Amino acid sequence: MSMHGQAQAAETADDAVADFIDRMGVVAQADGLPPIAGRLMGFFVIHGGPVSFSELGERLQISRASVSNNTRLLEGLGVIERTSMPGDRQDYFRLAEAPYRRLLEGVVERMARASAAAEKAARDVPADWEGARRRLDELRDFYASAGENTRTLLAALARQER
Amino acid sequence: MSMHGQAQAAETADDAVADFIDRMGVVAQADGLPPIAGRLMGFFVIHGGPVSFSELGERLQISRASVSNNTRLLEGLGVIERTSMPGDRQDYFRLAEAPYRRLLEGVVERMARASAAAEKAARDVPADWEGARRRLDELRDFYASAGENTRTLLAALARQER
């Protein structure tokens, strides 16, 4: 099928990149983001530098609408930043400084919500449901410590970045 | 609308439970599980003890098919256990010992996959893409330390349980 040695390496490099970008798509999907957002992230991990709006559409073979929506989403998440090039009317994007931090902040938030739900239920449940109370408290503790844990990780990452 | 004092508390207790169960449904959804699986989990957090197959369907107002599929799913995840009552042909279910551990193990697994994807890409990308290599390594480290972190949390929970 393919040449041997570096010829093969050269040929499969693009494939590897494409493969990586696709994998990032499914990773994002598992985190509740649209696949294209993940693929954009993957693309920016490979080509970090400022990339134009239109180039994104061409390289990833997606519509301008998708570029617009998903770049705005990632921008809101703090994963990428929108810049402009002097003398060019197009928008450009590049990876933000701490691209992954915000994603973790998202999971912290979700855990806080879950913990709050358990706590509220424990408060509202009749006092004589002992078992329910106990298990609800356990659930709250679980999510609370999981959230706490992630928050420490977040702090560790922030420290490491400067 | 409602009576005052404990009358209201008595009335809203059921609402609170229903509300909690629904919330667990959306929490589960955010984790990639079907909503009904989450609601089942919520139900078992409230009523821990052995509950029959048919009662699950009635209390949660879902079809037997859904009971079957989602109990099997939760059973596979190690969140609930299937038991049997002597003299009753129905299956009974109860919360497992460490119900939440398995869920965390799932996220650890996903992080490992993401980390592996970044590592593979870093290996396959041409050596002269310096920026890409660096960012891929960062991504791998991110997921690796996130996974490591969760694993420690897991260990801490296991220790606390005995």
Next chain:
DNA sequence: GCGCGAGTTCAGTCTTGACTGAACGATATG
């Protein structure tokens, strides 16, 4: 061994949301 009640599987419906092409402002440039 027959039938009934248990859980599973199947086929179909319905909802959800990701994605797109086209219409729409907005803005800089000629």
Next chain:
DNA sequence: CATATCGTTCAGTCAAGACTGAACTCGCGC
């Protein structure tokens, strides 16, 4: 001022999967 080129928004299509009712299979009890 006109126009071309941005990015956004809108309406529509399409696919994925959650859920259900009905058919099915298995096994116990009469």
